[in-house]
Amino acid sequence: MHAVAHVDLDALIWNYHFLRDKSAPAATAAAIKANAYGLGIIGIAPALQAAGCRTFFVAHFSEALTLRLILPDAKTEIIVLHGIQPHDYAEALARHITPTLNHLGDIENWRIFARQQEIFLEACVHLDSGINRLGLPLREQNQLADNHGLLDGIKVRAWMSHFARSEEFDISMTREQRRRFIEILNQLPPAPASLCNSSGIFWGKDYVFDLTRPGIALYGGNPMPMTDNPMHAVLTLKAPILQIRDVVAGDAVGYTSTYCFTKSGRVATLPCGYADGYHRALANRGKVKIGDHLAPVIGNVSMDLLTVDVTDIPEHIAHVGAMATIIGPHRPIDQVAVEAQTNAYEILTSLGPRVERIYSRP
Numbered sequence: 001m002h003a004v005a006h007v008d009l010d011a012l013i014w015n016y017h018f019l020r021d022k023s024a025p026a027a028t029a030a031a032i033k034a035n036a037y038g039l040g041i042i043g044i045a046p047a048l049q050a051a052g053c054r055t056f057f058v059a060h061f062s063e064a065l066t067l068r069l070i071l072p073d074a075k076t077e078i079i080v081l082h083g084i085q086p087h088d089y090a091e092a093l094a095r096h097i098t099p100t101l102n103h104l105g106d107i108e109n110w111r112i113f114a115r116q117q118e119i120f121l122e123a124c125v126h127l128d129s130g131i132n133r134l135g136l137p138l139r140e141q142n143q144l145a146d147n148h149g150l151l152d153g154i155k156v157r158a159w160m161s162h163f164a165r166s167e168e169f170d171i172s173m174t175r176e177q178r179r180r181f182i183e184i185l186n187q188l189p190p191a192p193a194s195l196c197n198s199s200g201i202f203w204g205k206d207y208v209f210d211l212t213r214p215g216i217a218l219y220g221g222n223p224m225p226m227t228d229n230p231m232h233a234v235l236t237l238k239a240p241i242l243q244i245r246d247v248v249a250g251d252a253v254g255y256t257s258t259y260c261f262t263k264s265g266r267v268a269t270l271p272c273g274y275a276d277g278y279h280r281a282l283a284n285r286g287k288v289k290i291g292d293h294l295a296p297v298i299g300n301v302s303m304d305l306l307t308v309d310v311t312d313i314p315e316h317i318a319h320v321g322a323m324a325t326i327i328g329p330h331r332p333i334d335q336v337a338v339e340a341q342t343n344a345y346e347i348l349t350s351l352g353p354r355v356e357r358i359y360s361r362p
């Protein structure tokens with residue numbers, strides 16, 4: 001009796017094709033970092049590959065190595081957003097893993113390595129257009145524009161940049177980042193360009209350039225939280241009722257007694273706590289679905305358990321062994337995220353390692 005994450009690969013593939021059609025004529029890669037946003041690269045990566053995805057973005061080199069074991073075909077591109085340290089270059093080359101170069105020092109190291117190998121080496125080059133996080137700052141972009149020789153021996157797979165607030169209703173910052181991106185692209189050697197994450201794709205064809213990099217929308221999160229979610233739900237997280245007890249007025253529930261019954265009722269306990277990804281912030285705020293009924297979370301969320309009020313749910317529906325849906329098509333991750341005062345990304349990537357992932361066959 002434990003929590004189970006059902007991952008709907010048909011929905012994942014529908015989402016990929018939807019984003020691919022919206023991105024066209026640009027190609028559509030997949031952001032698959034953080035173990036495919038918690039859903040598990042072991043199930044997600046082969047399904048995306050079968051759906052036609054040829055390019056995968058991860059954050060860490062270690063993630064790239066794991067992904068390469070799952071997708072051994074060298075024609076499947078794996079790009080490391082955080083870059084690769086020089087002591088890993090030889091292994092990266094052997095495993096066909098492409099670095100992102102985030103500053104001039106990165107570019108120089110990769111250029112020296114290419115010269116040693118006496119071949120052209122591919123790399124993504126990240127140009128910061130306003131997020132001020134990773135990528136060449138404007139000063140370094142201008143140095144590169146003034147001296148293309150800094151790229152000798154490097155075949156630019158893509159010039160890339162990343163939006164800071166593309167999911168917001170107000171497009172002004174997104175538009176400005178696009179303008180800065182084009183301005184610098186015009187001064188650099190021609191190569192494919194990549195600007196859009198999931199939400200960027202929804203601003204239309206002027207934004208997609210040659211390659212898009214959606215993540216959250218593939219996994220069912222709403223790329224544009226201001227509007228209805230066009231994506232299909234991929235994750236259904238369920239847990240069985242372990243125990244039910246009757247309580248009377250004055251009884252309290254859970255650690256530090258944060259919920260107190262004012263009349264008699266029934267409490268159901270589920271094996272899903274914060275170690276499984278059910279945030280403590282959902283204490284006395286979240287809801288789970290049992291049959292067609294919503295049961296409010298009462299009391300604190302503990303490491304391994306949560307408690308819900310099933311007083312108003314008939315006993316033939318809320319009984320020991322009955323499955324509660326914690327996240328699912330009718331309990332959307334974006335809704336749970338609002339209740340937890342976070343976003344869908346954090347809800348997905350919180351899914352604990354001990355939660356069993358079951359992948360439906362596409």
Ligand SMILES: *Cc1c(COP(=O)(O)O)cnc(C)c1O
Pocket residue numbers: 031033081162196197198199213214215216217
């Ligand atoms: C995570 C990430 C993405 C994917 O973003 P989503 O908002 O999940 O679509 C794309 N590009 C970069 C650089 C990222 O770090």
